[in-house]
Amino acid sequence: MTEETTDSQEPFFAFDDEQDVQDGRARRSIAWKPTAVGLLGLLLGLVLAVSAALAWDDSRRLAGYADRSWVISGQYQDLTNDLQTKTWNPIYRGVLPADEAVTEQPFDSGLADPRVPEAGEEIVFRGTQTGSGEDDFHQEADALLAVEDGTLQVVETAEAGEFGDGVTAGTIAWQRVQAALLLLAGLAAAGGGVWFARRLYRREH
Numbered sequence: 193m194t195e196e197t198t199d200s201q202e203p204f205f206a207f208d209d210e211q212d213v214q215d216g217r218a219r220r221s222i223a224w225k226p227t228a229v230g231l232l233g234l235l236l237g238l239v240l241a242v243s244a245a246l247a248w249d250d251s252r253r254l255a256g257y258a259d260r261s262w263v264i265s266g267q268y269q270d271l272t273n274d275l276q277t278k279t280w281n282p283i284y285r286g287v288l289p290a291d292e293a294v295t296e297q298p299f300d301s302g303l304a305d306p307r308v309p310e311a312g313e314e315i316v317f318r319g320t321q322t323g324s325g326e327d328d329f330h331q332e333a334d335a336l337l338a339v340e341d342g343t344l345q346v347v348e349t350a351e352a353g354e355f356g357d358g359v360t361a362g363t364i365a366w367q368r369v370q371a372a373l374l375l376l377a378g379l380a381a382a383g384g385g386v387w388f389a390r391r392l393y394r395r396e397h
Contacts, residue, residue, distance in 0.1 A: 226393040233385010240378030251367035261338040282319035282329040319349040
């Protein structure tokens with residue numbers, strides 16, 4: 193082979209190398225689509241799993257008050273210093289249940305000395321939330337009342353409607369069913385995302 197022939201072939205091989213590089217770049221760019229699908233599925237699965245864990249934790253926390261507590265509504269009144277930190281607690285006004293069982297022990301409002309109340313009595317009480325100002329608290333709230341250490345107390349306050357009509361064994365069971373469903377949905381989302389990403393990758397390659 194002459195020198196002239198060799199020189200004429202060099203551009204041809206150079207073109208092939210350049211084409212291979214371009215094809216490789218194209219394949220790598222296409223792979224982003226299944227990668228994005230897989231990551232989206234995993235992210236959605238993680239969000240659902242965290243929601244399931246929070247729902248299960250709520251059910252575990254409230255299980256001790258099932259069928260031995262009351263729920264009342266409260267209207268925001270003012271702020272008061274938190275007893276343990278340098279933040280604030282809300283003060284709410286509400287009405288005790290018309291249940292004679294609430295009169296069988298003193299009521300601790302968190303604002304004054306405990307005393308035996310009357311059924312259906314209007315009360316003011318300390319909320320359990322903490323914050324730095326009025327905007328951090330709900331204007332309307334639900335308060336969960338339960339007997340602890342022989343005293344009727346506000347064990348938790350939350351957004352209005354949070355406790356429904358009350359905490360019962362049935363509501364705890366339903367919360368746990370919801371937690372299980374969220375977990376299953378999270379696993380399905382993660383698994384489905386990975387499966388679809390692999391299928392998409394095989395189709396494009």
